[in-house]
Amino acid sequence: MSPRINIGSGDGNSSRGVLVFLVISVAIAGYGGYDYLQQSEAVRNAVEVDATVVETGVDTESGRRGRVDYRPTATFEYSHDGETYTGNSVFPGSVTPTYDTESAARDVVADYEPGDTVTAYVDPASPGSAFLKNQQTDTPVKLAAIGLVGVLLTAIKYVRS
Incomplete structure (x- = not known):
């Protein structure tokens, strides 16, 4: 039984x-x-590295109830401890924010033009996971x-x- x-x-x-x-x-x-x-750990432990922006943009996603959400994207190259990496995270963590309008998502990456040298942030414990904005988002809290x-x-x- x-x-x-x-x-x-x-x-x-x-x-x-x-x-x-x-x-x-x-x-x-x-x-x-x-x-x-x-996110907290990545922001707390982040060290600055120089990065070269390869591409920025905005992805569209089908949201709930037929709504469209917009996610800012960026690809950049950087080096840490003699190794070269390609990053694609605007924010730390795996749950990234979406925006209601395309213009709001574009504003997030507006300061990053292809070819520009910018500051990226790397957690030395995870050097392959760099991000451009050293700040936490509220997306994980909402989740x-x-x-x-x-x-x-x-x-x-x-x-x-």
């Missing part, structure tokens, strides 16, 4: 759905928290909050059942 976990009305499909939603919510919150810590809201909604559903 295997143990059963009942969440919700007792309907097996409903219970599985709630459990899947809970697991996804916890994963989203955890990933947001993890990326926030990664963690979305995940926590999912956990809260699951808890409310469970308590009401």
